[in-house]
C-alpha cells in the first residue's frame with residue numbers, strides 16, 4: 001500500500017503502450033487490497049452553493065447527517081467562507097490548511113471583489129483564439145495569448161473582469177493550491193510527498209484542452225486577472241506571472257476527482273472537486289480492476305478482483321455499463337482521449353492490441 005508516496009511494492013509506475021504512464025502490479029494482488037491512500041488533496045474546492053453543507057476539513061455532507069447545513073465557523077475574516085461539522089475539524093483545518101489565516105482571508109477578498117464585478121459590456125481585453133481552427137492553435141500562439149493577458153492584467157487601471165459561478169469556484173481552487181505551496185515552501189518537511197514538484201509530474205493537458213474548447217483561454221485568463229487583483233501581498237509572487245496558474249489549470253483537466261456525496265442511490269451530487277496527486281496515475285479501463293472510495297478527505301483505491309503480476313491497475317472514468325460508443329464519446333469529450341483499453345478493442349473488433 002502507498003500513501004501519497006513514491007510508487008513502491010506491490011505497484012509501480014511505467015509507460016503503457018496506449019496512454020502515457022500507468023500503474024502496474026509488481027506481484028499478485030488479492031481482491032479488496034488497498035493500493036493507494038491519498039491522505040488529502042493538494043488543491044480542492046467545494047462549490048459555493050454547497051459551502052455551508054460540506055465540512056471544509058473532512059468533506060462530510062450535512063444532508064447525510066440529516067442536517068440542512070453545518071454551523072461551526074471561525075469568527076473573523078481569517079475563517080471566511082468555510083463551514084465545519086465539528087470543532088475538531090475546524091481546528092484541524094486551521095492547523096493544516098489555514099495557518100496565518102491565508103485561506104480565509106483570500107476567500108474574504110474574493111467575496112469582496114465579486115461585489116465590484118460588472119457584467120461585460122464589450123469584449124474582454126485579452127485577444128481571443130475562439131475563431132481559430134483547433135489544429136492551428138499551437139503552443140506558441142497560446143503562450144503569446146497568455147503573455148498578452150499578463151501585460152493587460154498587470155496594468156494598474158485594468159478593471160476586474162466578470163467571472164461566473166464556476167469561474168469563481170476555479171479561483172477558490174487555485175487559491176487552495178497557492179496557499180498550500182506557500183506553506184510547503186516555508187516548511188518543506190511537513191509537505192512530504194504531497195509537494196508542488198509532485199503535482200508538476202502529472203500529465204499536462206493544457207493544449208489538448210484549449211484545442212478542444214478554445215473559449216476556455218478567455219475564461220482562464222480572466223480568472224488569472226481576478227486572482228492578481230485579489231491576491232494578498234505575501235502570495236503575490238505566485239501570480240506575478242501566469243506560470244503557476246497555468247501549471248495548475250493544465251493539470252486540473254484530466255487529473256482531478258469530483259467530490260461526490262456518499263449517496264448509495266444513483267442521485268449522488270458533485271459537491272466540488274479535488275486534486276489528489278498520487279491518485280492521478282490510474283488510467284481508465286472499461287473493465288476496471290480498481291475502484292476508488294473517499295473516506296472523509298482521503299481517497300483510497302482498492303482492487304476489485306485478484307490481479308496478476310504485470311497487469312495494469314485501472315479505474316473507470318465513465319459508466320462502464322454504457323455501450324462502447326457512449327463510453328468512448330464521454331472519454332473523448334471530457335478527457336480528450338480515445339480509449340485504448342482491451343474491451344474497447346474487442347468491442348470495436350480491432351485486432352493487434354498493442355503489447
Ligand SMILES: C[S@@+](CC[C@H](N)C(=O)[O-])C[C@H]1O[C@@H](n2cnc3c(N)ncnc32)[C@H](O)[C@@H]1O
Pocket residue numbers: 018019020021022202203254255280281282283284285335336337338339340341
Ligand atoms: C489521470 S491521467 C492517468 C495517468 C496518465 N497516463 C499519465 O501518464 O500521467 C489520465 C490520462 O491518461 C491517459 N489515459 C488514461 N486512460 C486511457 C485509456 N484507456 N486510453 C488512452 N489513454 C488513456 C489519457 O491521456 C488521460 O488524459
